[in-house]
Amino acid sequence: MSAHPHHHDLYTVEQVRAMERDALKALNISGYDLMRRAASAALNSLRRHWPQARRVRIYCGPGNNGGDGFLLGVLAREAGLQVELVVLSAVAHGDAALARSAWEAGGGRVQLWEPECELQETDVQVDALYGIGLNRAPEPSLASLIEHINISEVPVLALDVPSGLNADSGHCPGAAIRADVTVTFIAGKRGLHTGRSADLVGVLELATLAVPDSVHAGVRPDAQLLAAEALPPRARYANKGNNGHVLVIGGEHGMAGAVRLAGESALRAGAGLVSVATRIGHVTALNARRPELMAHEVDGPQTLEPLLERASVLALGPGLGQAAWGHALWLTALDANKPLVLDADGLNLLARETRTFTAPTVLTPHPGEAARLLGVTTKDVERDRFAAVRELARRYKAVVVLKGSGSLIADPDGRLDVCPWGNPGMASGGMGDLLTGIVAALLAQGCSPWRAACLGVGLHARAGDFAAQQGERGLLASDLLEPLRLLGNGISSDQRGHDG
Incomplete structure (x- = not known):
């Protein structure tokens, strides 16, 4: 993404539309003029990514996104490229109609899309179908065109947003374009960074269209x-x-790995001391394989309480289970009212016995756990991840990390950050346990819950990307431990390779 001063800022579709209106006033230009700027930015992106391309096919919808496409066709033709223009409708609306007239005035022809129509060979396809204007499943004719584009082996440039992807939520209610590059206009749209967007956006670029800073300053x-x-x-x-002293609580029979990963990641993230409260059968193995962890047999609340007194932060839930042993430890730990990271079965128990938190607390649910906490379905959560994480933070009065592609972090006041790192290799067992330990260690070192969650999520995801340099498939949670230590100390992968 461009290094524009506002490149970290993300907006809703409603906010971007307001910014566009403000930009027209501030620049004293027409919507058509702004559309031409978008087309120019799109052509620059196309030529930068595919410098050898000589043939371009542009798919235009009836609205402003289609207008961007028509004017891209005009500019591409003027630049000497061979342009084929395919439309969904015989008519265009508003400024898009002016853009279509500009294309046709120069002798440009249009091909109305039908499944059986014959199209020329091309080097690059451009999606200018619907952009941010589509918030429902595409109708059958559009869905068939999207499928046609996706199954071809020709690269795709999407204008503003891949058509079919909800630019507010990252949800796809139906078919959606899979772009190789997306150039988004004016400001970053939050839905391009979470949910299904990772599979659809490709390389993401921001073209601000020379919108003045005053427009950005006017919208939070x-x-x-x-x-x-x-x-x-x-x-x-x-x-x-x-x-700080982190106490990891969990590890029901058969789940020793969860507490070991949480404990070891807490050590690698810098906690001064890490204790583990677990089943007796796990203690010997933990002591043998990672002696820096202080493993303790805990058979119930009475043996847990002395450990709680010595701890400064609790990591509750990895491998805890929901049976009598885990439930008793869960109740005892929460009653201690200490700074807390709650994950896994700690969250599942919370869904059964709701409470709010007065001590500094971070919850780290995946979408299924979030759904149970909210009393909805996982599909409901994924339909609007932003609303879900904000409601969780408000309801439980805690900082909440909604894990997944483009993890979200929210606080009870509605503040929200989005993680731009991570990879599908991290969709494997134990990754959540690592995050629990990392965030707990940061709390123990004096970070606020917000700071611990944001820094912890970032380090966790970046360590995953570091470890995935040797391939995503087969990535293990424990592969992240060494990169975690390096990144926490400000050592990059480039530095490591040079020093080695």
């Missing part, structure tokens, strides 16, 4: 992208007591 972003950060250097006189 709905969300922001996380920035890459590391932890500050430690004081030279630091000791382990300065960096």
Whole structure:
């Protein structure tokens, strides 16, 4: 994405439309003039990504996104490219009608899309069908065109947003364009960074169309992208007591790996001390394989309470289970009212016995857990991830991380950040346990819940991308531990390779 001053700012569709209206007034130009700027930015993107392309096919819808496409056709033709223009409708509306007239005035022809129509060979396809204007499933004729575009082996440039992707939520109610590159206009749309967007947007670029800063200043972003950060250097006189004591609680029979991953990630993220409260059968293995973890047998509340007294932060839920043992530990831990990260079965128990939190708390649900906490379906959560995470934060009075592609972080006041990193290799067991330990370690080192969640999510996702340099498939949660340590200390993958 472009390094524009506002490139971390994300907006709703309604906000972007308001910004567009303000931009026309501030620039004293017409909608047609702004459309021409969009077309020029699109041509620049096309030529930058496919410099050898000589033939371009542009698919235009009836609205302003189609108007961008018509004017792109005009500019591409003037630049010497061979342009084929395919339309969904015999008519266009508003400024798009003026753009279509400009195309036809230069001798341009249009081909009305029908499944049986014959199209010429082309080097690049351009999606100018609906952009941000479509918030429903495409009708059958449009769906058939989208399928035609997707099954071809010709690269796709999407204008503003891949048609069929909801630019507000990242949800796809039906067919959607799979773009290789998307150039989005004026400002970042929040739906291009979460949910299904990762499969559809491709390389994302922001073209602000020279909209003045005053337009951005007049609209508060709905969300922001996380920035890459590391932890500050430690004081030279630091000791382990300065960096907090994390207590990981969980590990029902057969789930020792969950507490080990959470505990080890807490160590790698810098916690001074990490204890593990777990079943007796796991203690010997934990001590043998990771002696830095202080593993304790806990058979009920009485043996847990002394550990709670010594801990500064709790990581509750990895491998906890929902049977009597896990439930008793869950109740006892919550009653301690200490800073807390709640995940996995800790969240499933919360869905059964709702409470709000007064101590600093971070909840880290995946969409299924979020659905149980809200009393809705997973599809409901994925339909609007932004609304879901904000409602969770408000309802439970905690900072909430809604995990998944484009993880979201929200606080009870509605503040929201979006994670731009991560990869599908991280869709494997144990990744959530790592995040729990990382966030707990950051809380233990003095971060606020908001800071711990944002920094923790960023480090976790970036470590996943670092580890995936050797391939996404087969990526293990434990593969992230060494990159986590490096990134937490501000060491990049480039530095590691050079030093090695």
